[in-house]
Amino acid sequence: DALGRAGLLDGRRCTTHHTVQDELARLYPRASVARDALYVEDDRIVTSAGVAGGIDVALHLVTTRHGPYAAGQVARAMLVHAHRDGTAEQVSPLLRRRSHVDETVHRIQDLIETRFTERLPLSLLAGAAGCSERTVTRLFRRATGLTPLAYQTALRLERAEHLLGRGATAEVAAREVGFADARMLRRLRTRATAS
Incomplete structure (x- = not known):
């Protein structure tokens, strides 16, 4: 009013x-x-x-200004498991894949989200989760529908898209998210668009 x-x-x-x-x-x-x-x-x-829509607006503004990772951290701190845009369902893998209740997988996701630009061998994730590599893969896929590597790649692509949208070159965006060069980023973007 x-x-x-x-x-x-x-x-x-x-x-x-x-x-x-x-x-x-x-x-x-x-x-x-x-x-x-x-x-x-x-x-x-x-x-x-209304109030719930206001939370969605706040997360939208954080995403726009600081990227999806920052918005994901805010959402988790607020105990909000899904951010919706004004007209469609949330498409962020960071938030969409957090609606499960498996605490082991949440711990693995926390680690991946914190260090998604780094090489994260399955042995490192298994050590952090306190279980075998096979168990990590099985639990992660059951809870999220993805392998840990696919989840990390989705986070990298999402962050790269954000950077590209803010004017970064493909080379800069690729390096920023942990890819060796823009070729890998272009290949993964093409594959994601085709799927």
Whole structure:
């Protein structure tokens, strides 16, 4: 309501809680109310559909400014296991693969997320988890649907996409996420797009 009174919704897309969307549209006819959206970002104005939508907005802003890894850390600290964008399901492997309850796998994921730019042999993950390499692979795949290496690669690709979106060259993005060169990054991006 404060944004509307200040005239900041005029000519902009916005949203609010579904129970007051009609009232918002009536009070501010120059605003374009997006029905049933979790949040809407229009230029520098961001509106949400209530408190839960506000959490999604906060994670969206952290992702935009600091990357998906930072948003994942914030989400975990807040005990939020999924971040949704304004209109679609969350696509981040970092958050999507955290909805399980296997604490051993969560520990392995913590290690991978903290050191995803490094080479992480299965023996190192097994040592950190206190179980065999075979058990790590079995538990990890059962909980996340991925192998530990595939999970690490997904995190690297996600971070690389973020860097590319902020203007980094493929070479810089590749090195930043732990790939030897841009060729590997390009190959993995092509494969991810095709799948």
